[in-house]
Amino acid sequence: MDDVRRTEVDGLRVTWGLVQHHLIAIVAVHDASDASPVVAFSPGNYPDLAQARELLPELARLWDAVRHEFWAKLIPPGPLGAGRRAWA
Template sequence: MWRTEVDGLRVTWRLVQHHLIAIIAVDNASDASPVASFCPSNYPDLALARELLPELTRLWDAVRHEFWTKLIPPMSLAARQRVLA
């Protein structure tokens, strides 16, 4: 389970089979009051969450960035230098 925070909002999400992102809930980071929550049998993926809550674009972008950073970590400086050599 992962949490990403942007603009005072925190989204809880997890990876499911085939590297899909399942959005579990969105809360206010300051007091944990719910903004949106979803049923476990029907967690939206990131694309559907964007459609359902388009005003949270910056939050969805941050989730996507964190997902890719975890799936494919950035190369170290030494590795980049070897690739460029």
């Protein structure tokens, strides 16, 4: 895994990473207060973000946060100025 990250929402912390710089792999979800596992996946069977949403739809806010962080890393925000366009 190229880049391991952690995202926390609603008292849960997801460990996820980028594979080949553009694919999300979900490693595990833990309770943020005591690090107890909620769900963990084995190497080679890490679900991508869409699969994680299907497996654990009740964690939608957590998956949304991962998606947001992923896109912020992939396309960092920058100032709009001459030569740049905002797409609606």
